[in-house]
Amino acid sequence: MRAVITGSAGFIGSTLAERLVAEGWWVTGVDSFSPFYATADKEANLAGLVGERRFDLVRADVATMPLDRLLADRPLVVHLAAQPGVLGSFGTGFDQYLHDNLLATQRMFEAAAEAGCPRVVYASSSSVYGDAEAYPCYEDGTPTRPRSPYGVTKRACEKLAEIYGGMGLPTVGMRYFTVYGPRQRPDMAIRRLCEAATGGPRFTLRGDGSQIRDFTHVNDAVDATVRALTAERTYPVLNIGGGVQASMTDVIRELGRLTGRRVPVDRQAAQIGDVRRTAGDTSRARESLGWRPRVSFRDGLRSELNWVLERREAELDVVPTDISLVAGRAS
Secondary structure, eight states: OEEEEETTTSHHHHHHHHHHHHTTOEEEEEEOOOTTSOHHHHHHHTGGGTTOTTEEEEEOOTTTSOOTTTTTTOOEEEEOOOOOOSGGGSGGGHHHHIIIIIIHHHHHHHHHHHHTOSOEEEEEEGGGTOSOSSSSBOTTTSOOOOSSHHHHHHHHHHHHHHHHHHTTOOEEEEEEOOEESTTOOTTSHHHHHHHHHTTSSOEEEESSSOOEEEEEEHHHHHHHHHHHHHOSSOOSEEEEOOSEEEEHHHHHHHHHHHHTSOOOEEEEOOOTTOOSBOOBOOHHHHHHHOOOOOOOHHHHHHHHHHHHHHHHHHHHTOOOOHHHHHHHSOO
């Protein structure tokens, strides 16, 4: 089978590409290597696929590149390319979100419909819910009230999917809930916490630490995405959540236990557009995909912590530290 993955050099995209190639798929990755974070980090994400005959990479922007040749043989499509982050979507930064999120998605849907692609699985977000009146959130039962321009673009992409779905293009929107794990972006909280916990810069905690997230390990998010590509029947949108709800204070404490050290924290006012809580009901994903999250939160934190350590040790060319031994020890 063949798949096209946009955003293939990113956190979820590179992990997905490795999974599909390992299972015998032919994969074409597309990535613009936007400057949101370092190109070297994205290239490192793809290091395991260098020289792999079943994988080829196209460096291009989905919002401007010709798409007809890319989709000529009607591959399955996973559209992950987007401008991430809540804070940057306010003010003049919104122009980039319009280009990378809305325009790129509309062009991909249009081209996939014209090519006759059998399915497009695309990245949505728990941000579409905003601050819900009750939890967990249900795909059809919970109103969508995004609190950031970023969340608005993700909800708008879902509306675009409805339009192209009505024209005959099968689409599945994955409402990912706070994905974490190895290769997580450097701006994301758990990545920054792991770095702070292992001798890196102090972590800036925005708000009082009581904000709760439904954390989803990247391996579970990827597993759901693979299943959504080939499931016989699925829904237009699916909540993909790890089923583990923890506050930022809980995360800080757990990382302290894993490392045996106090995580250094600086406190600041809450971030604009931030929501109090996320929690998703995943009954539809379980029923239609035969999927369930398998990585415990403690094991997931340990996996990212060890990745941060391995990455630093590779850069410094030093032997593993005592923290690595603590983090890797079963408990």
